[in-house]
Every structure is written in C-alpha cells, then in structure tokens.
Amino acid sequence: MKILLAPSERKTLGGNFPPISKNSFIFPEIYEKRKEAVKKYDEFLKTTDDIKNFGDDKTSVFERPVKKAVLRYSGVAFEHMKYEELDKSAQKWIDENVYIFSNLFGVISAGDLIPHYTLKQGSKPGFDIYSYYKEVFSPVLEKINESEPFIDLRAKFYEKIYKPKNAITFKFIKNGKVVSHFAKAYRGKLSAVISKHRPETIEDVLKIPFEDIKIIEIQKKKGVKEIVCEVF
Template sequence: MLVLLPPSETKASGGRGRPLDLTTLGHPELNPVRERLLSALTDLAGDVPASLEVLGLSERQKDEVARNAELRTAPTTPALRRYTGVLYEALDVPSFTRATMAKAARRLVVASALFGLVRATDSIPAYRLSGDTVLPGVGSLRTAWKPSLPDALAAVDDLVVDLRSGSYAALATVPGAVSVRVVTEVAPGKRVVVSHFNKAAKGRLAGALAATRREPATVDALAKTINAAGFTVDQAGPRMLEILTDHLGR
C-alpha cells in the first residue's frame, strides 16, 4: 500500500541535514525535471518582486523568496518533518514509534510541486512552490511533469490511496488509485464534503494507514482496514471511499 499525500504551503524552517542531494531522493527518474525546476526557482528568487507575483505571495512573505534562493545550500530535514499545517499536525509524526516510522517510510509519499514525489524520509530543504504555479522559462508544472511523473506513478505495484488535493492531483493521474473524500451527513441520506476538517481527517487517516499491520491490496480490504482503525467509511464508487464525520469544518 502506498498513501499519496498532498504537501503543505507552510514548511518548517531549518534542519540538521546536509544540503539537498537529488541522488538521495526516491524516484531518481524524476531528477531531470527536479533539476530544471530547482534552477528556474532559484533564478526567479533573484528578482524578489517577480517572485512575489509568480508565487502569489505578499510583501510580508519575502522570507519565502529567500528560502528559494538558498535551495541548493540550505540544511535539509526529512519530508514528514518539513511539511507542516493541519494535515501534518493531525498526522502527528512525533508520536510515531520506530516501527511506525519504518512503515511510514515505505508507505507514505508526498506529492510535491518541486520534487514530484518525496518519500517520508527524503531530506529536503524548505521551499515555496504551489502545484498551480506557472514558472518563467518552464510554464505550467503539469506540463513540466508530464514526461515523467505519470510514468513514475503508473509503475507503482501497490494499492495507491490518493489523498492529494486538486492542484497536485492534476499534475498526474494514478491508474487504479483509490480516492478518499471526507463527508458529513447534513440530512438523512444527504452528505456534503467538509472543508477545513478534511485535512485533519486525512492526516489522521494517513497516520492510521502508516501504523497498521495490515497490507490491503483491494478497495474492500482497504475499507475494512480503515474501519478497524476507528473511522466510519463507506464505498461510494468502484474506487472511491467516503470517511463520514460529524464535523462541518467551519
């Protein structure tokens, strides 16, 4: 089983790892695109006003541009400790046992605009790049990743649980993946997708799937695994599961 997570716009600062080395990251077939995007992003960082405009940042977020300028020299830290925000707070990596972290290293992968796919233990620097960004000299990230990312995902033999958000799911489809949406029941038989709590629920789900001793290989087995972890789950389609919550995310 492979659980495909969205990244977060916010990243933890610092780190104790050596500067970025693409040869240490998983999926080395993605390195040519990674190198191209790194160069484009660091070059863009040389023009702060242009960076703010392209990245959709405010004047108060100039520090994000400074991060991008130092991508090749900044310290790194494992991906699951680099990404922050609601989903990753709910994932609660600090609570992982050694055994859970070992399973997370095999099962959890982050869909990254800059790196394509990042394993849980891959050491990366802090950066700012969203999935819907159009980079000067590169164009849309969907176009940039098209030659290699879809093939990398299609080559995954395990059952893929796709928890990505829209702009990252648009970078490449995953044949046969199981999608998960978080819903609440507003009236008998009527469900709506939640907003804010969606991220928290998916973070808790990812943590549960990282820790489980089960190895689901089918949608039915996955649903049973999720139920066993304490969630209420229904199959809403051939490859779609719904997690039922009483939170509206407001």
C-alpha cells in the same frame, strides 16, 4: 500500497542535514530532471519580487539545509498525522510509502530530505512546472500503480501531475455535508492509522478500524473506488 498526499504551504524552518543531492530523493534515475526544474526555480527567485508566491529567501535552494519532508511540512494534514508520536515501524512505513506531491520537487517520499522553500500551489516559477513534472513522473508512477493500488488522499489540484488508474479515494461527510477544509485533518489521521496496519490490498484497507470514521458507501468510477465516510 502507497499513499498519495498533497504538500502543505506551511513549513518548518531549519534542517539537520547538508543540502540536497541525488541521495536526497526517491527515483534517483530522474534526479537530473528534478534538478533541472529546481535550477529554473533558483534562477527565477533572483528576478521576482513576488514574495507572496515565492517568498523572500533569495539563497540558492541547493545551499539550504534539509530535513525529512514529513517533518518539513507542518500544515493541517501533517499536524494530525502526528508522525513523531508513531512507533518506529509506522514511521518507517510512512517514510517509504507516503508520496508527497511537492510543488517544487515533484513527487517525493515522506522520508526524502528537502529544504525550506516557498512555492504557492499553482504558481509558475518562469515555466509550467506542473506540466513538466507530469511528463517526468507519470511513467514512473504508472509502472508502480500497475502492481499495487494507491490510496489517493491529495487535493484534486495535484492530478495535474498524475492521476492513478488503480486507486481508492475518500470522501468525508459530516451532518450530511461534504467536509472541505477540515478534510485535510482526516487525511492526516488516515495516513497515521494506515501506517500502523500496513495494508497490501484495497480489501485490507476496508478492514481497518478507523476511529471516528464510518464507511457508509463505496462508489466505483473508472477503476477508482471512492469510499464515502461519515465522520464524527
């Protein structure tokens, strides 16, 4: 199974490895298309003064040091995943099976090597990067989704790039209300727990003893199972 996860706008600085190359990412067969989008972003940085959405670093993305994506992103979900506290087998599972929907690089694995960058959700670096990546990644992900279900823990926004047909999602309820912002924390916790159990089917996921989460209902919508959970 694969977990689909949104990126975070907050990121750590620095990097332990040389700049990006074809070997930095999953799906090497589409690297040139990924590279084309990053080049457009690179050129756009030279022309914009929009620091809020694109940052103030004008250096080429292709010259910046990189680190694992799961260590680069430092938002709420990644804080609560506590990747560095997991054992090596769980870390390896996350590296290979958590797909992050980067605003700049498209669909990457948690173990892919990426530089620090700024591209706020929904911002367009001179072109519609989300429509572009939808065309690039939808066929790749659909092929994978045919043989294995996805655990979709993303924000709805990233359905602009891809919406799976064979998946499960989670809705978190606390005190009778849907959890919104703090849902990111539960997504991170879920990812960590799932990495320890490494399920292969949706039925396997339902057997996992999630801490502080009680499954109260399962709803099916167009092939996607939504697991409604009470959180404590």
